[in-house]
Amino acid sequence: MKIQIINGPNLNLLGRREPEIYGNENFITYLERLRMEFPKVDLSYFQSNSEGELVTQIQMAGFDADYIILNAAGYSHTSIALADAISLVPAPVIEVHISNVFAREEFRKNLMTATKCMASITGFGLDGYALAISACLRKGKG
């Protein structure tokens, strides 16, 4: 099973960024733990702060991987371009949010990208990524 995790803007600073909301662990350390937890999954990772690079990555991974796990961060609330990219690729996309976006500011309740995703997981902290991988394994290859 081939899964690509794609993280959007400011998630490169996980562990240092608002730890009371996003926790103390950086994503690279967490990724090592994910790889140990799911040794049979071919797990690749991409992060960018730039919307265009995220579009390109969804286009590339979306024709190659079995699933994409996407946290588009701030762009989740605004990006038609990312929503369009999700729509056009054959790989199902699972949206993850570390925080519970529905329990925060009003503008975070609008999830433009999630409307095009197969499913979304929000509010479980970094564990949301592990839950998403488990869900992909349970569903199997499309």
Ligand code: DQA
């Ligand atoms: C986030 C929630 C977004 O509202 C925010 O802009 C982020 C992170 C999350 O994972 O909880 O950058 O996607």
